[in-house]
Ligand code: GDP
C-alpha cells in the first residue's frame with residue numbers, strides 16, 4: 001500500500017508549484033488536483049514552450065501519467081474546453097491521460113457573473129478575486145444547490161438554462177448559456193468516474209500518487225487572511241477531502257516557498273516592498289499573474305508565515321524556488337520572530353552566502369530544504385546533497 005505525497009504552497013500562491021510537480025512527476029504514476037479551479041495558474045515548460053495550466057494537473061505533459069481532477073475541484077466547462085484545446089495544439093493527447101471526478105462541482109456563467117457583481121459591491125474592500133466564479137460555485141456547493149459533473153448527464157440538464165433565464169431578481173442580465181452547454185457536451189466525452197474509488201484502488205496496488213496543491217495555505221478559507229482568501233481548503237487536509245483519501249494515507253508533504261514573497265490580489269502583506277527593491281524583484285522574477293496578468297505585489301520572505309503554514313500542512317520537506325531572482329542583491333531581508341533581519345546576499349547559488357540563507361530557513365522552520373529551484377526550466381533544480389538519497 002502506498003501513500004499520497006503532496007505539493008502544497010506555503011505562501012500566498014504562485015510559489016512555483018506547477019514547476020515542482022512537473023519536475024517530481026517522473027517519480028509518480030498519478031498526479032491529482034484536489035481543490036480550486038481555473039483561478040490557479042501553474043506554469044510549466046515543454047522544452048522551450050511555455051504552458052500555463054489552470055485546471056488540468058501538471059503531470060499532463062507525461063504520456064505515462066494518469067492525471068486526476070478530484071471531487072474537491074470546481075470545473076468551468078468553458079475554461080476546461082479551452083485548456084484541452086490549448087494542450088492539443090501542443091500535441092498533447094489529454095483525453096487518454098485525464099480522469100475527472102463525477103462529484104466535482106461545475107462553475108456556470110451565472111457563478112462568474114455573481115463573482116463580478118459581488119466584487120463590484122465591495123468598493124475599496126474588494127478581495128481581488130480572479131473573477132473565475134470560484135467563490136459563488138463553492139457557495140452553491142455548501143448550500144447544497146450546486147451542479148456536479150454527474151448532473152450534466154441528466155436528461156433535463158438543458159432545462160436549467162430556461163430556469164436560469166427566468167430567475168427573477170438577478171442584479172444582472174442572465175449570461176448567454178449557449179457556449180456553456182456546448183462545453184458541457186465536450187466535457188461529457190471525457191473519462192468521468194468515482195475517482196475516490198480509483199485512487200484508493202491504485203494506492204492498494206502500490207501506485208505512486210502526487211497531489212498538486214492550488215492556491216496556497218495563506219489563501220485557505222479557514223487559515224488564510226480571511227476574508228482575503230479563496231473559497232477552498234488549500235492545505236494538506238484538503239487533499240483528504242478533495243480526493244477521498246483518509247488522513248493515514250498521506251505520505252511526504254512538500255511545502256513550496258519562493259525565496260521572497262508575492263501576493264496577487266488584496267489583503268495583508270507584512271513584508272511588502274513599496275520601493276525600487278520591490279520593483280526590481282518584480283522585474284527579475286517576472287511577477288505577473290499567470291491567470292490574470294496582474295502585477296504581483298512583492299516583498300521579503302516571511303518565515304513566521306511559512307512556519308504557521310508548514311505547521312498546518314505537516315510539511316516534511318521544503319522546496320525553495322526563484323532563488324536565482326535574488327542572486328546579485330548585496331543584501332536581502334528575511335522576516336522571522338516578528339523581526340526583519342538583514343543578511344548578506346549571494347552572487348552565486350553555489351556560494352557560502354546562499355548556503356547560509358538555506359541554513360537560516362532550516363534553523364527557523366526545523367524542516368530540511370531538499371530541493372532548490374533556480375530557473376524556470378525543468379532541469380533548473382539543485383537537489384541538496386545531504387538529502388539526495390531521499391528525493
Ligand atoms: P504556481 O501557481 O505555484 O504553479 O506558480 P506560477 O506558475 O503561477 O508562478 C511561478 C512563476 O515562476 C512561473 O512563471 C514559473 O515559470 C517561474 N518559476 C518557477 N520556478 C522558478 C525559479 O526557480 N526561478 C525563476 N526565475 N522562475 C521560476
Ligand code: IMO
Nearest residue numbers: 013014039040041128129130214215230264265
Ligand atoms: P495558484 O494555484 C495566487 C487569489 C486571488 C485573490 C484571492 C481570491 O496559481 O498559486 P478567487 O479567484 O479564488 O476568488 O481569488 O485568491 N488567488 C491566487 N493568487 N495564485 C493562485 O493560484 C490564486 N488563486 C486565487 O488573486 O486574491
Ligand code: MG
Nearest residue numbers: 014041042290
Ligand atoms: Mg500561479
